[in-house]
Amino acid sequence: MKQFEVNFDGLVGPTHNYAGLSFGNVASQSNANAISSPKQAAKQGLAKMKALADMGMTQGVLAPQERPDIATLRRLGFTGSDARVLENAAKQARQVFLACCSASSMWTANAATVSPSADTADGRVHFTPANLTNKFHRSLEPEVTGRILQATFANEKYFAHHAHLPDNEHFGDEGAANHTRLCSNYCHSGVELFVYGRYAFDTTKPAPKRYPARQTLEASQAIARLHGLDEDSVVFIQQNPDVIDQGVFHNDVIAVGNQNVLFFHEQAFYQKDAVLQEIRRKFGDHPLHFIEVSTDAVPVADAVKTYLFNTQIITLPDNSMAIIAPSECEENENVHRYLSALIASDAPIKEVKYFDVKQSMRNGGGPACLRLRVALTEQEVAVVNPATLINDTQFAKLNRWVDKHYRDVLTENDLRDPQLLIESRTALDELTQLLKLGSVYPFQRQGS
Numbered sequence: 001m002k003q004f005e006v007n008f009d010g011l012v013g014p015t016h017n018y019a020g021l022s023f024g025n026v027a028s029q030s031n032a033n034a035i036s037s038p039k040q041a042a043k044q045g046l047a048k049m050k051a052l053a054d055m056g057m058t059q060g061v062l063a064p065q066e067r068p069d070i071a072t073l074r075r076l077g078f079t080g081s082d083a084r085v086l087e088n089a090a091k092q093a094r095q096v097f098l099a100c101c102s103a104s105s106m107w108t109a110n111a112a113t114v115s116p117s118a119d120t121a122d123g124r125v126h127f128t129p130a131n132l133t134n135k136f137h138r139s140l141e142p143e144v145t146g147r148i149l150q151a152t153f154a155n156e157k158y159f160a161h162h163a164h165l166p167d168n169e170h171f172g173d174e175g176a177a178n179h180t181r182l183c184s185n186y187c188h189s190g191v192e193l194f195v196y197g198r199y200a201f202d203t204t205k206p207a208p209k210r211y212p213a214r215q216t217l218e219a220s221q222a223i224a225r226l227h228g229l230d231e232d233s234v235v236f237i238q239q240n241p242d243v244i245d246q247g248v249f250h251n252d253v254i255a256v257g258n259q260n261v262l263f264f265h266e267q268a269f270y271q272k273d274a275v276l277q278e279i280r281r282k283f284g285d286h287p288l289h290f291i292e293v294s295t296d297a298v299p300v301a302d303a304v305k306t307y308l309f310n311t312q313i314i315t316l317p318d319n320s321m322a323i324i325a326p327s328e329c330e331e332n333e334n335v336h337r338y339l340s341a342l343i344a345s346d347a348p349i350k351e352v353k354y355f356d357v358k359q360s361m362r363n364g365g366g367p368a369c370l371r372l373r374v375a376l377t378e379q380e381v382a383v384v385n386p387a388t389l390i391n392d393t394q395f396a397k398l399n400r401w402v403d404k405h406y407r408d409v410l411t412e413n414d415l416r417d418p419q420l421l422i423e424s425r426t427a428l429d430e431l432t433q434l435l436k437l438g439s440v441y442p443f444q445r446q447g448s
């Protein structure tokens, strides 16, 4: 049977900006208020999607969200015309306003957790949007994310969509950024790794001291239950609290897996040896490769700066593996040396391809943050909304759409411009037609 792991990349929205909203995410904080380029950001993302499609990968795209989020600003007490809501919010509650303008839905690794049909009790692909409770600006995403996922995977026979977990820190869930699946073949049952940062109901357990742990064990357990996963094929792993305190705010900043390869930093996991043993036991007799990177080879600070682990390991149509890395990895001596040695070694990864995703990197989002992985059978691919899959035509249309609607530069001051709101809504309205999504945005559903 043909097997697919489809990457659904987030399209960068027209209000892409740097607002320093993510405490614990070093890049986000250090680029607060830098000038952004939504057009360049969207094009960098599209170029990566097109490059993967050209490598023979099946590549999808997920629509961004409506920002500024006028509906939320109204919910928070701002009234009058949309222009007045923007003006008053920017003047009276700058931080709240900025949070409601973030284009953070571009990082679709945080859109949802996905379990392929081979792993689930009812044989469907299961999706649970992440509630992203730890950051206000991100907690605004799950409802619309759910609608976009339902419009993309719109077939109940094959796809099951759950509501996001309760919106409370006890069930803080960051989606696929803390979830990895190991398997020998995408269509065979695999072992799902759920990485959490803390226990919600037991404060005696280890937890980071400086920065927040966004994901709880209880949230990860709830997702595994909802998706009908077999406990013999699930491993719950605590992230090392010390690395969270060094800026590793999601597990995908320090570990990444693909098929039978787990690529991780030696400091990634709490009680690492027991974790690796459990993974090996549950994976069974098939070959399994642990590629462990020592602190001597790459210090955690370099991993956080370059996003060595926020790379995509992909299996190409000829079954060889390649690693998709941000250009920051090529520019850093330690990391470049490491990657060059890795592909020359007998490890399964044979090729490295560098991509410029700097507009995203400045907010703490590398190549892997920009994509949601969905392992699908041939039959399942056939029922995905075809307009969301990238081919030459869709790529050209999306590029033209960006050229037509996106600004070259954006500053904080521009965000309060009512014209930007109109531009964004016009762009998104057209996008929903291009991707055949129906009415997913609040501005399209007013009065419905």
Ligand SMILES: N=C(N)NCCC[C@H](NC(=O)CCC(=O)O)C(=O)O
Binding pocket: 017, 018, 019, 020, 021, 022, 025, 028, 029, 102, 104, 107, 109, 110, 135, 138, 177, 249, 250, 252, 253, 363, 364, 365, 366, 368, 369, 370
């Ligand atoms: N690791 C993964 N999978 N995703 C990266 C998400 C980056 C995102 N940055 C932000 O939301 C910054 C927005 C700002 O500061 O303007 C976050 O911290 O949640």
